[in-house]
């Protein structure tokens with residue numbers, strides 16, 4: 001089985017983020033072939049196309065980390081029935097300058113946790129249309145809407161409910177398979193054919 005480098009973006013900037021706990025759990029439950037690392041966007045200024053001619057170092061570093069990843073996983077809360085503004089700002093940076101869209105042909109998947117029963121479904125639907133515009137092959141299924149009850153996942157990413165752990169393990173295995181299928185159709189980044 002092939003190793004795959006996956007960068008993950010956590011939509012929340014909160015110190016006690018339940019989506020950060022979820023991300024830690026996903027790192028622990030992923031197939032060993034998946035090498036996961038967080039791509040932070042916390043230091044990005046608000047995007048404007050005035051930057052397009054000369055991106056600041058923090059934005060160059062962000063785009064370089066995206067380029068280095070073979071696939072991207074979004075782990076995001078739902079804020080006001082959409083994705084958090086900070087995450088949308090990061091996506092806008094990633095999509096520019098024109099012709100250098102970091103998401104083009106890059107496999108992505110979306111998962112999220114909220115305290116409400118809807119489990120980020122509306123935010124994910126919104127993010128799906130954004131990623132479609134960004135020309136990313138996006139995993140359609142399995143969908144994963146996690147309602148976070150207190151104690152479901154510890155600060156270290158230990159999932160306390162075995163059925164949830166199994167679901168998340170399966171989700172990551174499915175994402176791995178999806179990435180591999182995408183790269184049977186298009187060249188991997190950094191390969192001579194890319």
Ligand code: FNR
Nearest residue numbers: 012014016017018019077078079080081114115116
């Ligand atoms: C929320 N929350 C929320 N939950 C939800 O299911 N749908 C929603 O639209 C919203 N809207 C919303 C807006 C704002 C500004 C906040 C701060 C919160 C509740 C949300 O699910 C809860 O705060 C989670 O803890 C957010 O995830 P993180 O940030 O802890 O990872």
